[in-house]
Amino acid sequence: ARAMAAHADAHAAAAARRALDVTQVVGAALVDDRRRVLVAQRGTGGLAGLWEFPGGKVERGESDLSALVRECREELGVLITPGSFLGEVPLDGVVAGGAPGASTLRVWSGRVTGGELVAHEHSELRWLPADELEALDWIPADRPLLPAVRALLAAR
Numbered sequence: 554a555r556a557m558a559a560h561a562d563a564h565a566a567a568a569a570r571r572a573l574d575v576t577q578v579v580g581a582a583l584v585d586d587r588r589r590v591l592v593a594q595r596g597t598g599g600l601a602g603l604w605e606f607p608g609g610k611v612e613r614g615e616s617d618l619s620a621l622v623r624e625c626r627e628e629l630g631v632l633i634t635p636g637s638f639l640g641e642v643p644l645d646g647v648v649a650g651g652a653p654g655a656s657t658l659r660v661w662s663g664r665v666t667g668g669e670l671v672a673h674e675h676s677e678l679r680w681l682p683a684d685e686l687e688a689l690d691w692i693p694a695d696r697p698l699l700p701a702v703r704a705l706l707a708a709r
């Protein structure tokens with residue numbers, strides 16, 4: 554019941570932030586049949602060279618999961634099926650254009666269910682097992698999600 558309440562709270566908070574028109578970011582921890590997760594290296598911008606879970610900004614009027622599916626199609630050329638919600642991390646004000654913590658990164662697990670994986674926007678894509686995640690040079694927002702991703706891979 555507590556998990557359900559927390560889930561409802563997270564949804565209410567997300568709706569409130571959208572009402573304020575603050576930028577939200579979604580990401581996908583895509584897993585395969587070999588207990589690996591897809592990680593992507595940013596090729597351009599201030600975060601170039603850092604690793605992330607693929608994703609991006611939720612557009613006005615778009616749901617989180619629609620944004621997740623769209624971003625994976627645009628960035629990776631694949632159709633994904635979202636799975637479980639893994640967690641939410643505050644982003645700094647640079648992304649949001651607002652107060653620190655007003656914007657968040659929300660990450661779901663997912664599976665690739667169609668298409669051919671191509672790095673359309675990243676400099677590199679890698680499928681990595683749980684024990685190779687910690688050593689990557691992660692975007693700060695993504696690193697706190699690693700325990701949840703490792704648990705996801707261990708549970709499969």
Ligand code: DCM
Binds near residue numbers: 578580694
């Ligand atoms: N971002 C992030 N973690 C991700 C994906 C994105 O922290 N897994 C951040 C980086 C950018 C912003 O969200 O500041 C928008 O991402 P993009 O440039 O990919 O649209």
